Amino acid sequence: MNRQTLQADAPLSATAATPLLSVKDLAVRFATREGVVEAVNGVNFNLARGEVLGILGESGSGKSVSLRAIMGILPRGRTTVTGSINFDGHELLSMPEKELDRLRGPEIAMIFQEPMTALDPVFTVGEQIAETIVRHEGVDWSTANARAKNFLEMVRIPSPERRLQAYPHEMSGGMRQRAMIALALSCKPKLLLADEPTTALDVTVQIQIILLLRELQRELGMAVIFVTHDVGVASEISDAVAVMYGGRYMEHGPAENVLLAPNHPYTHGLMNSTVHGSMRGQRLDTIPGLPPDLANLPKGCPFAARCGHAIPECEQGGIALSAVGKNHFSACLRVEKEGRSFFA
Amino acid sequence: MWRFIGRRLLYAVPILLGVSIIIFALVQLAPGDVTDILIPPEAPKEVADILRHKFGLDRPVYEQYFIWLGNLLQGDLGVSIFTNQPVGSELASALSNTLMLAIPAAFLGFTLGAVLGVLAAFFRGGWLDKLFSGIAIAGVSLPHYWVGIVLVAIFAVTLNVLPAQGMGPEDGDVWDSLRHLILPVITLSLIPMGVISRLVRASVLEILSQEFISALSAKGMARRRILFHIVKNAAPPTLAVMGLQFGYLLGGSILVETVYNWPGSGGLMNLAIFRRDVPVLSSTILVLAGIFVAINILVDVLQALIDPRLRR
Ligand SMILES: Nc1ncnc2c1ncn2[C@@H]1O[C@H](COP(=O)(O)OP(=O)(O)O)[C@@H](O)[C@H]1O
Ligand SMILES: [Mg+2]
Numbered sequence: 163m164n165r166q167t168l169q170a171d172a173p174l175s176a177t178a179a180t181p182l183l184s185v186k187d188l189a190v191r192f193a194t195r196e197g198v199v200e201a202v203n204g205v206n207f208n209l210a211r212g213e214v215l216g217i218l219g220e221s222g223s224g225k226s227v228s229l230r231a232i233m234g235i236l237p238r239g240r241t242t243v244t245g246s247i248n249f250d251g252h253e254l255l256s257m258p259e260k261e262l263d264r265l266r267g268p269e270i271a272m273i274f275q276e277p278m279t280a281l282d283p284v285f286t287v288g289e290q291i292a293e294t295i296v297r298h299e300g301v302d303w304s305t306a307n308a309r310a311k312n313f314l315e316m317v318r319i320p321s322p323e324r325r326l327q328a329y330p331h332e333m334s335g336g337m338r339q340r341a342m343i344a345l346a347l348s349c350k351p352k353l354l355l356a357d358e359p360t361t362a363l364d365v366t367v368q369i370q371i372i373l374l375l376r377e378l379q380r381e382l383g384m385a386v387i388f389v390t391h392d393v394g395v396a397s398e399i400s401d402a403v404a405v406m407y408g409g410r411y412m413e414h415g416p417a418e419n420v421l422l423a424p425n426h427p428y429t430h431g432l433m434n435s436t437v438h439g440s441m442r443g444q445r446l447d448t449i450p451g452l453p454p455d456l457a458n459l460p461k462g463c464p465f466a467a468r469c470g471h472a473i474p475e476c477e478q479g480g481i482a483l484s485a486v487g488k489n490h491f492s493a494c495l496r497v498e499k500e501g502r503s504f505f506a
Numbered sequence: 507m508w509r510f511i512g513r514r515l516l517y518a519v520p521i522l523l524g525v526s527i528i529i530f531a532l533v534q535l536a537p538g539d540v541t542d543i544l545i546p547p548e549a550p551k552e553v554a555d556i557l558r559h560k561f562g563l564d565r566p567v568y569e570q571y572f573i574w575l576g577n578l579l580q581g582d583l584g585v586s587i588f589t590n591q592p593v594g595s596e597l598a599s600a601l602s603n604t605l606m607l608a609i610p611a612a613f614l615g616f617t618l619g620a621v622l623g624v625l626a627a628f629f630r631g632g633w634l635d636k637l638f639s640g641i642a643i644a645g646v647s648l649p650h651y652w653v654g655i656v657l658v659a660i661f662a663v664t665l666n667v668l669p670a671q672g673m674g675p676e677d678g679d680v681w682d683s684l685r686h687l688i689l690p691v692i693t694l695s696l697i698p699m700g701v702i703s704r705l706v707r708a709s710v711l712e713i714l715s716q717e718f719i720s721a722l723s724a725k726g727m728a729r730r731r732i733l734f735h736i737v738k739n740a741a742p743p744t745l746a747v748m749g750l751q752f753g754y755l756l757g758g759s760i761l762v763e764t765v766y767n768w769p770g771s772g773g774l775m776n777l778a779i780f781r782r783d784v785p786v787l788s789s790t791i792l793v794l795a796g797i798f799v800a801i802n803i804l805v806d807v808l809q810a811l812i813d814p815r816l817r818r
Contacts, residue, residue: 234718266726279717282815283739294725329814345725 180251180383181208183232183353187245190224190231190409193238197457201227203409203464204245206483211352214379214386215398216417218393218432222453222495224409225389226275229355232387233272250352268298275358277338281330285435287314287341288326291348297349298349317374336367340374349377352378355390360395371460373400393436398423404491405429408464411483425492428465463495471496486505508811510817514803516634521694525795530571533788539563540587540782561587573790583793584785586778593789596774601756601793603673604770613697616748622699623706624736630711638703645700654693654765663688666763671767690766694759698751705747709740742809742816749805753798 171224172273190202194335202224209215217225224471230236231243247254249270253264274280281290291313292306299306307326314322330338346354356375366417376399379386380466390396396403403421404414405428413426424430451468454460460467466476476495483491484498492498540561541554558564577584583593619642626638633750665736674686713719713736722732758772771790780784810817 233724234750235723263726263728265725266724268726272721272724274717274721276717280721282718282735282739283815285735293727293731297727297731331815370771415720 163356164254182211182213182250183209183250185209185232185245186248188228188231188247189242189244190227190236191242192237192240193242194457199456200459201409201456202231203459205406205409205411207404207414209385209387212379212383212385214376214388214401216299216403217387217406218396218403218433219388219391219406220453221391222456223406225391225406226357227359227409228406229272229389230385233266233270233355234259234438235272249501254418257473266299267294267351268349269351270353270355271349271351272355272357273339273342273346273359276362277335277342278330278362280342281338281345283330285329286326287330287333287345288327291326294345294348310344310348314341315349316378317341319344321506335363336370339363339367339371343375343378348362350382350384352384353466354384356386358389358391361390361392368395375399393421393433405432408459409456410464411491412465412492412494413492414483414492415487415492417450419487419490425486425490425497427469428492429473431468452498463493507810507817511807513801514806516541518799518803521799522792523795526575526792526798527571527789529573529788529795533784534756536779536782538782540784543781544588565748574785578789578792583789586783586786588781588786589782590779593786596786597771597790597793600758600769600771600774600790603768604756604758604772605692606673607687607690607768607770608752608758610687611694611793612698612748612752614691615695615751616702618695619699619702620706620744623703624710624733624740626707627710627714635707639707642700642703642707645696646704647700648696648762650693650696650759650760651761651765653696654689654762658765671765673768690762690768693762693765694755698748698755701747701751702744706740706744709743710736713739728738738812742813745808745812749801756797757794 185205185207188202189200189206192199194199205224207215217228219225232247232249232254234257238244242422243255244252245255249265252404253263254265257265281287285346288307288310292303295301295306295309296303297460301309311322311326314325319325319337319340322354325337325341330341332365333341339362343359355463359375360371361370372395375386375388379399388399390397400417402415403417404411405420405424405426406412407428413420413424413429419425420429424433427448431447434447435449449468453494454464454467460477461479462475462477463469463472463481466472469476471494481493481495481498483493486492488495539558540563541557544557546553555564567575574584585592586596589596620640622638626635626642629635631762635677658670661668668688669686672686674682678683701702717768718735719732722735725737756771758770758775760772762768763770763773771794775787775790777783778790807817
């Protein structure tokens with residue numbers, strides 16, 4: 163496979179029927195001293211071109227790990243990744259590192275939670291953007307620098323010429339995240355993976371970054387997987403929302419369905435425990451109990467122990483996502499058995 | 507950057523002044539003086555007093571200090587009490603002999619240490635890591651002179667392929683001089699090699715655990731380019747330790763110099779101590795301290811050039 167085939171015309175394959183990204187039975191395990199950590203346990207979803215999927219979930223639910231599995235940047239050796247990740251006709255999990263490097267950057271890009279640690283402290287921001295362009299577009303450094311400047315302009319960093327020479331520690335958190343976005347977009351990827359890109363930022367800056375991302379996403383028509391634990395952020399940017407718990411999708415569907423009419427008891431609990439504008443004045447209910455120990459997962463529904471609606475069968479297992487509406491899925495045994503949502 | 511360098515140079519002045527006072531005081535504190543060595547104990551006390559007067563040893567200590575310092579500032583390192591030779595020329599010859607070993611030993615030790623350290627970090631926990639760690643620990647913990655003797659026994663005595671000691675004849679060819687360098691250089695490179703490889707291994711492991719390394723893979727950078735990022739990040743702490751190690755090498759090692767019969771700065775100082783040769787001892791130590799400070803300034807500047815966070 164060479165670069166030509168990788169850059170094969172999108173329109174040919176860009177029919178509604180073929181998703182850009184198709185993830186099947188994705189599972190990730192880490193061998194650790196404490197035992198095997200089952201971080202991701204059978205995730206399935208499709209992502210269409212230009213679609214924005216928001217992944218919601220408490221910390222430790224496997225959101226970052228599933229993004230890193232797609233990117234192929236999990237630590238080697240003690241990590242086992244199984245299932246299938248098909249991106250635009252390429253099976254990523256069986257792809258050799260060298261070929262993967264031709265996709266990472268120009269086809270799939272990622273932005274991280276902490277731009278301070280995700281940028282190399284001893285290289286200027288300009289060098290870090292330009293090296294990506296040099297690598298993937300085969301242009302010389304001066305052309306790459308000029309393009310880097312355009313991208314800084316695009317993410318609205320003031321005086322971009324000067325900022326190219328700046329080191330990460332010389333920028334504010336918001337500026338750094340803008341620079342990180344410029345870097346991720348510098349080779350016009352079809353898919354952007356965003357791992358809580360606003361969590362480390364001040365609230366006002368968070369909103370600016372969200373709006374910027376949404377605008378750029380529309381302008382460039384790229385698909386985005388946006389991980390967050392903030393329901394408000396998810397509703398702001400997502401077309402579809404997946405709710406993750408114990409390394410699985412508990413509910414997955416169009417954003418307005420999942421967020422406004424949650425079907426799964428966990429989603430419902432999550433919504434009730436979130437401070438968010440439309441619910442002002444309402445009582446905040448936290449979900450009792452703790453997330454499951456991933457080194458020691460129960461065999462049934464991972465949420466059963468904390469669920470107010472659990473029945474004995476919930477502990478038995480064999481619970482999968484099932485359709486509860488158009489493109490709307492929920493992994494709840496009682497919803498499936500009784501054919502109704504508790505919260506309608 | 508120029509201001510940074512200027513400031514570092516300014517800091518060096520009080521440091522060197524302080525060092526000169528300490529050196530002078532310590533040399534004074536040592537019991538006895540040169541007359542104890544030059545004159546037999548049964549000689550009359552007057553002879554010693556005449557000599558003391560001649561060398562200025564009867565003046566108040568602070569006066570002796572200022573005379574010494576004043577001369578130093580004019581580039582005059584004094585005259586050896588024992589040999590009557592200018593300290594400058596004795597030091598120049600000893601130091602150039604030491605440099606002849608120190609530079610290749612540093613080059614060998616640093617290069618080997620850096621390569622072993624990076625490889626050990628990449629293959630952490632594997633047999634390569636264990637092997638290299640073993641080499642590094644042996645390098646820092648085996649006694650120098652013992653390694654020297656063993657090397658001589660193997661390569662000079664048993665195999666008879668390299669000279670056992672000395673610098674070779676004055677008029678010998680270049681190849682012959684080089685052959686005399688091999689064993690002492692290897693011996694002296696062991697500690698720098700061990701120290702640098704442990705340090706590089708630790709800093710590379712620390713860098714590998716950082717997010718920006720994942721981020722570099724996430725933008726599909728080539729392995730070579732990622733290695734460049736790692737090296738640039740590991741360079742500042744490594745340079746600091748390399749500067750120190752090189753400084754130690756310049757001080758010379760009396761043991762290694764003895765094993766190889768190599769007239770370096772370690773031997774010069776050692777002899778000066780036993781002879782109570784105050785001018786040789788204090789000027790030599792001060793010049794070495796000056797070189798040490800200069801190396802550290804150079805390291806500071808290099809570090810700041812590489813890592814902008816250190817430019818303050
Ligand atoms: N490299 C790793 N080795 C072992 N466990 C890991 C590793 N990375 C993540 N985990 C574990 O996997 C689980 C999911 O982590 P993560 O995906 O980062 O959660 P989040 O949803 O907050 O992003 C956590 O329990 C975490 O401790
Ligand atoms: Mg995370």
